[in-house]
Amino acid sequence: KKNEEIGLATVYRVLNQFDDAGIVTRHHFEGGKSVFELAHKKHHDHLVCLKCGNVVEFEDDVIEQRQSDIAKSHKITLTNHSLYLYGECEDKIACEEYRIKHL
Template sequence: MSSENQELRKVGLKVTLPRVKILNLLDQSDERHMSAEDVYKALLEAGEEVGLATVYRVLTQFEQAGLVERHNFDGGHSVFELDSGEHHDHMVCTETGQVFEFHNDEIESLQKKVADELGFELTGHNLVLYGKPKVN
């Protein structure tokens, strides 16, 4: 049994060809953050016949099942990435839209400190930084 089939069953989703194809694409792609349109175009280029509405529906099911995370960066469209189980934050280039992942222990510590000072237990956060390349 393929790892994609096992992942789908583990989260309670029936194994269907579109789900397997989309999960495999997300797993194999060099691009970690893909819109539904990106997924659809990549499937078309691979000769796969999966409709755009199906891609949207499957990605939403994956999100609800915890297989992918949805991000709404500036620009208005959602992108999806496989949930790796490891926390990271994002830096988005305002010129190209390219997304970079990073993890910084100092930032994580400061966020916890702020939550403590305000009387909260931090249960999660989403940090997105926006910028453009420095010109030397």
């Protein structure tokens, strides 16, 4: 088996190309952290811990309907949207463990 190393710059260049092609979606989180996800996943929103950086995906039909209603009330047709909720983990020990693990 041949051991090959791929430079980090190459990985980011390919991710950017995938983003441009609509294969992945880039999310920019607080603190300059970018996360890439497959673009064809079902729509979801994100909870982000400002201390450890953990990102939790969630779906909520009530929130989705409310956003749609707000857009309609302003005579806007939504084509895309994203929702990021920022806060801090309540479990401080788990938060610190996550932060250390993902440094």
